[in-house]
Amino acid sequence: MxxxxxxxxxxxxxxxxxxxxxxxxxxxxxxxxxDEAKAALFPTKGxxxxxxxxxxxxxxxxxxxxxxxxxxxxxGAIALAPEKGLASAQAAVNYHSVAAAERxxxxxxxxxxxxxxxxxAHVLPAGYAERGLTLSVDATQGFNDSYLPxxxxxxxxxxxSTGQWSIAAGQGAGAxxxxxxxxxxxxxxxxxxxx
Numbered sequence: 417m418x419x420x421x422x423x424x425x426x427x428x429x430x431x432x433x434x435x436x437x438x439x440x441x442x443x444x445x446x447x448x449x450x451d452e453a454k455a456a457l458f459p460t461k462g463x464x465x466x467x468x469x470x471x472x473x474x475x476x477x478x479x480x481x482x483x484x485x486x487x488x489x490x491x492g493a494i495a496l497a498p499e500k501g502l503a504s505a506q507a508a509v510n511y512h513s514v515a516a517a518e519r520x521x522x523x524x525x526x527x528x529x530x531x532x533x534x535x536x537a538h539v540l541p542a543g544y545a546e547r548g549l550t551l552s553v554d555a556t557q558g559f560n561d562s563y564l565p566x567x568x569x570x571x572x573x574x575x576x577s578t579g580q581w582s583i584a585a586g587q588g589a590g591a592x593x594x595x596x597x598x599x600x601x602x603x604x605x606x607x608x609x610x611x
Contacts, residue, residue, distance in 0.1 A: 446548045446608070450564060453572075453609045456549045457556050462542030463490045470534055472498035478536075481505070485537040489553040492539030495521035497529040504529040505536070510552045510579045514538055519577070549608060555581040563609065572609040575602030 448456065465485030467478045480502060485494055492509030495518070496502065506528055508520035518535050525533035551559065555574060562583050563572050570585040573593035580602040584592035590607045597605035 448549055448609055450559075450570075450609055450611045453549055453551075453559060454564065456547045457551060457559065458490070458541035458543065460553050460557050460560070463488060463492075463539050463553075464542055464544070466538040466540060468534075468536055470498050470536055473501075473536065477502055481537045485539050488539045490539050490541045490544075491517050491550065491552065493517040493521040493535050494537040494539075495525035495533040496536050497525065497531045497533050498536075500529055500531070504531075504533065506533070509539055510554055512552050512555065512574050512576060512579060512581075513550055514540065516577050516579075551608075552579045552581070554579065558583055559609065568611045570611055571607045573597040573605045573607045575600075575605045577604050578602050580605065 463486060465482045467482045467485065481494060484507070485492065488507060489510040491511045491514045492507060493514060494505055494507045496506070497504040504525060506521055506524035508517045508524060511517040511520065517539070521535065522533055551574065555572070558581065559572060563570060566583070566585040569587065569589045570583070571589040571593040572581065572583050573590070573596070574581045575597055580597050580600045582593045582596035582600070582605070584596060590610055594605045594607060
């Protein structure tokens with residue numbers, strides 16, 4: 417190991433730890449009460465686009481990505497193969513986290529483009545800041561319209577890897593919401609809000 421390696425290794429380890437921590441934070445969902453969820457969730461209107469400066473993307477392509485992304489439901493991501501441009505772009509939107517949307521967009525892009533793809537844009541809620549609970553636009557709307565007015569016991573279950581979700585009320589609400597969410601094809605649903 418050279419002296420240069422000795423200097424780089426601590427920075428590499430710190431960067432790896434930071435990235436691993438960010439990935440965990442982006443996908444970890446903590447169970448909260450309805451009041452806590454209401455305080456944490458973003459408004460369903462007002463998504464914003466964050467377009468990344470990928471090598472090989474010209475200003476016109478970035479502008480188009482920004483226009484397309486801002487009209488999508490959060491949380492979302494757009495992936496593309498930089499050498500193929502917009503023709504390879506694949507979006508994944510209305511997910512419960514940006515990390516899940518990224519994974520879906522990359523998988524769709526690489527399947528279609530048959531080459532390595534990179535994340536070119538994110539779709540985030542207006543005023544986005546990291547929070548312990550994040551839901552897709554549709555799940556947030558469902559929470560507002562169906563969960564909040566329902567009597568207890570009640571539960572909202574989501575799939576951390578997809579945009580699937582379900583709400584149930586009454587005895588066994590948690591198990592019912594989880595079963596209903598999984599029945600939509602998810603398989604990894606868990607209760608994130610319960611009262």
